[in-house]
Amino acid sequence: MLRPISVFRSAVVLIVITAFNVSDSYSQDRLKDNVGVVFKQIYDYRLLSADSSISVFETERPNHPVWSLLRANLVWWQILSGGIEDDKLKKKFIYYLNESKDKAKNFLEDEDEAAFSLIIVNAFRTRFDLLDNNYLTAATYLNACIDDISDSFGREEEYEPFYLTSGLYYYFMQKAHEDYPIMRPYLFFFPDGDKQKGIDFLLKCSSSDDIFLREESTYFLMRIAFDLDKDPKQALGYVGSLLTRYPDNIIFRLFEIKALHSLNQEKEINFSEKSYRASVSGNPELTVSQKEYFFKLLEDEKKAPK
Template identity: 35%
Template sequence: MFGRFCTTILLGAFFMMQGVVCDGSRAGFYVGGNDESVDYFDADGLLRSSMHALYSMQFDLADSLTAHFLASYPGHYLAHVARANYYWWFSIASSPDNFKRAVFAERVRRAKELAERYADGVSKDQPEVLFHLITMSAMSIRYDVMHANYLRALSSGRQAIGYISASSGEESNYPGFYLTSGLYQYMAAAASERNYLFRMFSLFYPPGDKLRGLEQLKLAAMQDDFILRTEADYFLMRIYLDLEADAQQALYHGGRLIENYPSNLIYRYYYLLAYAAAYGEDRVFAKREAFRRLVAEHSGLCAAQRAYFLGLIE
């Protein structure tokens, strides 16, 4: 569990078990293909609507929203990020065989290409773009690790570390960096503690600090932005469950997630694991049966997804 959890993040992948992190800041975004065709629009509505649908596991709605976003603004990197989110969330809610690898990889590649063209270098004056370059580098790494392309993943990892270094110290100016910096700080330190190879690897990059990382993630979880808050709570739940062996803290952050998204079976599954860790398997039966009923009655699942979630608790 630890190897899968920390390997990708240490390489710069803050996109892993759940999905792509999207920032929901209200801003105008460049959507033109070149300097002669610059246009601006408020992407906030489409981005937020699609992420809310994904967190609620309303896949048909998310499919429609992200497809519309991409068709309307094919030159805008966030449209490609949103579509990649859909493919990733759909895949983690079913068998890995259902993962649409080719279209996912193309959306990630195109998103990164457009963002890099727009940014024309790393700049703290463009924190939204810098934030998304971090997450898009993470997407590339995650995809390469999944396909055992480790050399390319390492190359993207070095690039991601450069973006993270550029964002360091800017967290109070752009709260999205509390999430990316917090994940790097915690996972770099945790990996170095547990694995000699990671410890050697980390000599070439800024050192991590687990306590500082947790503090930054908790600050991210306190933000008004529901996307940032949700992502931070998810990672805190998983860190406390898988790495810190603190089931009560995992339950706290998991409880926040299922309160806001009661139909999200991924959040509910890990909350169930945290509950078992805190109180023992003998007290989980009722919650396990409630989970089983929710899967059976969930309107947003296809048959394969329903079978997948039922299989998790057998």
């Protein structure tokens, strides 16, 4: 069963890169559109469809690093779907991250894009190693990730994705300083955090036209509200926004159930649980074992103390 990861540990962890500049505007727009299609399929929990789309789209620009990052992202969602003990999935995840990093070095010329690409790869690797209990390796990648994020400060207006990475950094760095005194000597060597500035940056991203920035910032705002601010009502607003766009996303629906559970809203819980079961049962792209895993997550949540 997937072991929970603290929000702080995953604070600077993102999922995958948003968009890259290419040589001409037509190619750039087409690339962004194709990437958007894949993201929507992933958020709709149509993982097999997303995999097929990547295979089709990457033929146009096979050496572009975004496709390897998207494949790593796809494998990550498979890991979250009950594959934490699957060594083949773990190896695929590392392979695609390394492949993306190699391609980025040979493809990306823009300084901001290159920096953001490295942040994504290092953040992804940090999250994976924390999940796999490889804490020393995770610390190495986390340090590299923080270095790249701090180097990007002040360039948010020039490159929108930096609002997401900077926002997460500012919020969680101050939060860590407040809640973990033992870490303060270590945090002394990094730029100061600012929770309100971090929230403002994330809110800005949550209204972005970019699908990845919008959904990931909304997701982190939900986690901050629920896990750290202990405000399930506010968290419910954020997850409701996500579910309006992706009603069949099982992970989002589970967080709605968690928030409703905390608020003792029994009528709404029953409706949400029915929607959850329908999304799991009615998804033709989930395996039997994945469906069993998600049903068990629901049963565990129902047994959890309020």
